[in-house]
Amino acid sequence: MRPDAPATARRRFQPRRVLAPLLGSAVLLLIAVPFFFPFWWMITSSFKTATEVFADPSLFPSVWRWRNFIGAFQYQPFARHYFNSVYIALIVTFSTVFICSFSGYAFARLRFRGRSILFVLILSSLMMPAEVTIVPNFFLMNYLGLTNTHWPLILLAVLGAHGALATFIMRQHFLTLPSDVEDAARIDGLSNFGILIRVAMPIAGSAISAVTILTFLHSWNLFLEPLVFINELKLFTLPLSLNNFRDAYGVPLWHLQLAATTMSVVPILLVYIVAQKRIANALAFSGIKG
Amino acid sequence: MTRAQRESISGYLFIAPQFLGFVIFVLGPIIAVFVFSLQSRSLLTGQSAFIGLDNFRRMFIDDRLFLVTMRNTLVFAGGLVPLNIALALALALALSRPRSGLATLRTVFFAPVVTSAVAWAIVWRFLLEADRGLINQYLAILSIEGPNWLREPGWAMLSVIVTRVIKNVGLNMVIFLAAVTNVPEDYYEAATIEGAGPVRKFRSVTFPLIMPTTMMVLVITIVGSFKVFDHIMLMTQGGPGHATTVLVYYIYFQGFQVFRTGYASALSVLLFAVVFALTIAQWSVRKRLSHYET
Numbered sequence: 001m002r003p004d005a006p007a008t009a010r011r012r013f014q015p016r017r018v019l020a021p022l023l024g025s026a027v028l029l030l031i032a033v034p035f036f037f038p039f040w041w042m043i044t045s046s047f048k049t050a051t052e053v054f055a056d057p058s059l060f061p062s063v064w065r066w067r068n069f070i071g072a073f074q075y076q077p078f079a080r081h082y083f084n085s086v087y088i089a090l091i092v093t094f095s096t097v098f099i100c101s102f103s104g105y106a107f108a109r110l111r112f113r114g115r116s117i118l119f120v121l122i123l124s125s126l127m128m129p130a131e132v133t134i135v136p137n138f139f140l141m142n143y144l145g146l147t148n149t150h151w152p153l154i155l156l157a158v159l160g161a162h163g164a165l166a167t168f169i170m171r172q173h174f175l176t177l178p179s180d181v182e183d184a185a186r187i188d189g190l191s192n193f194g195i196l197i198r199v200a201m202p203i204a205g206s207a208i209s210a211v212t213i214l215t216f217l218h219s220w221n222l223f224l225e226p227l228v229f230i231n232e233l234k235l236f237t238l239p240l241s242l243n244n245f246r247d248a249y250g251v252p253l254w255h256l257q258l259a260a261t262t263m264s265v266v267p268i269l270l271v272y273i274v275a276q277k278r279i280a281n282a283l284a285f286s287g288i289k290g
Numbered sequence: 291m292t293r294a295q296r297e298s299i300s301g302y303l304f305i306a307p308q309f310l311g312f313v314i315f316v317l318g319p320i321i322a323v324f325v326f327s328l329q330s331r332s333l334l335t336g337q338s339a340f341i342g343l344d345n346f347r348r349m350f351i352d353d354r355l356f357l358v359t360m361r362n363t364l365v366f367a368g369g370l371v372p373l374n375i376a377l378a379l380a381l382a383l384a385l386s387r388p389r390s391g392l393a394t395l396r397t398v399f400f401a402p403v404v405t406s407a408v409a410w411a412i413v414w415r416f417l418l419e420a421d422r423g424l425i426n427q428y429l430a431i432l433s434i435e436g437p438n439w440l441r442e443p444g445w446a447m448l449s450v451i452v453t454r455v456i457k458n459v460g461l462n463m464v465i466f467l468a469a470v471t472n473v474p475e476d477y478y479e480a481a482t483i484e485g486a487g488p489v490r491k492f493r494s495v496t497f498p499l500i501m502p503t504t505m506m507v508l509v510i511t512i513v514g515s516f517k518v519f520d521h522i523m524l525m526t527q528g529g530p531g532h533a534t535t536v537l538v539y540y541i542y543f544q545g546f547q548v549f550r551t552g553y554a555s556a557l558s559v560l561l562f563a564v565v566f567a568l569t570i571a572q573w574s575v576r577k578r579l580s581h582y583e584t
Contacts, residue, residue, distance in 0.1 A: 054416075103308040121312065126569070129561075132320065132323060137315065137319050138546075159316070191300070193300065221406040223520040264406065272401065
């Protein structure tokens with residue numbers, strides 16, 4: 001045996017090089033379990049019977065009971081609640097995109113007196129979360145006769161702190177608009193309104209999609225506001241509805257609740273999987289600025 | 291009319307809807323909450339009377355439950371913030387290397403962020419049930435008798451903290467990921483030439499360069515932890531006893547369950563002060579650290 005043989009062998013097999021990444025991946029996979037498993041459990045358990053949900057920790061239902069999904073609709077006006085959440089989120093998103101494009105554009109591109117102070121004022125709502133003003137807003141809505149309607153969920157979402165964030169995003173985007181584009185449009189005789197609607201907004205796709213994603217999720221997930229402003233069953237939105245699967249004695253109807261929860265989560269999850277990069281970036285941005 | 295005049299009229303018209311909304315639904319209510327905090331006010335009878343600083347005196351001197359609430363809020367924040375940030379940073383570092391399979395994991399870690407807090411809480415409430423919950427059933431296989439997670443004081447707090455971290459850590463992870471991938475490759479190469487190992491590289495290159503991001507993430511996470519409501523309401527309703535009653539839950543409890551809206555407003559003023567102070571801190575820190583930003 002040649003004296004340098006062990007050295008070559010050592011170079012060929014380096015346990016640290018092979019094992020360390022493997023170990024790292026194993027640890028990462030282990031950490032991923034509590035992130036992934038709740039979804040798995042929710043979806044599979046929504047096919048189980050009420051007793052089976054707890055009876056055994058099996059990963060699959062013994063029989064796939066599609067009936068649960070129908071049961072959720074029969075137990076309470078779940079379709080109505082679903083519709084309420086969808087239509088409120090759509091109105092909130094659409095109004096936010098428009099109202100905040102207008103104010104974002106004005107703050108970025110139009111000169112008027114008090115522009116910066118007004119902008120700072122509106123941005124300051126980011127420091128006044130909905131939780132702080134929920135009591136006076138309740139009195140206000142009550143005074144306006146808007147409790148037990150969907151108006152508070154729309155008005156506060158569009159015009160509160162979240163709207164300020166959307167305005168900020170739109171403004172930052174419109175700041176980057178080349179002024180040649182504006183000048184050309186102005187020479188063509190477009191008004192400021194025309195420039196925004198026909199020139200600036202059509203090329204603001206990335207900012208508008210970020211605002212759309214953030215706003216839709218914000219409205220879809222609202223919980224405190226519906227809890228405070230709404231107590232009529234037919235006006236419930238999904239977050240209230242999901243928590244309302246109890247029988248006359250207050251005992252949760254697990255299987256129906258899980259079927260309903262699955263129906264509310266899976267569409268969002270599918271959209272997320274398709275557009276994850278966009279969604280993650282939009283939310284991260286809101287995290288940094290909000 | 292000159293062009294400048296037309297421009298400023300458009301400007302005012304364009305911001306009018308949002309500005310009116312701001313005055314009615316943000317500025318007005320924030321002023322009102324300060325006024326209400328000086329009143330004895332009942333949602334039930336609709337009566338109100340000026341009582342000066344009595345609400346605040348009661349808060350800090352008479353109300354034992356308030357002290358419990360503040361302690362819980364601090365314990366919640368003190369548990370959640372370090373756990374969230376450490377995990378987010380660790381995941382970001384682990385996932386920053388381009389390797390196939392890691393993208394899938396990124397998707398998994400972020401998925402709870404887009405899920406509604408209600409759905410998340412409902413599922414975890416089941417998983418954490420005492421005898422029949424899945425966690426305890428699996429622990430039983432290992433012959434460990436799990437606690438009644440959501441109905442024993444210490445465990446309940448731990449459970450809400452951990453499930454909340456799992457729900458939200460993906461957001462901070464993505465923010466850190468962006469910062470970590472932005473560190474120029476040359477710096478690492480230089481460090482390698484100097485003979486630095488991975489730990490040293492993190493301490494001397496990555497960590498100082500992502501400092502502004504870390505400070506921002508820190509403040510956002512602290513503010514978020516002070517605002518927690520849905521998670522508590524849905525998982526423990528502030529219980530057992532008052533073991534998980536935190537500030538916003540207590541505002542809701544005082545304002546909308548026992549209808550002391552004056553007192554709830556005083557609590558809201560306190561929440562406002564906390565969020566305000568933290569935001570100011572964030573701004574000044576960002577200003578001071580901005581020379582790091584490229």
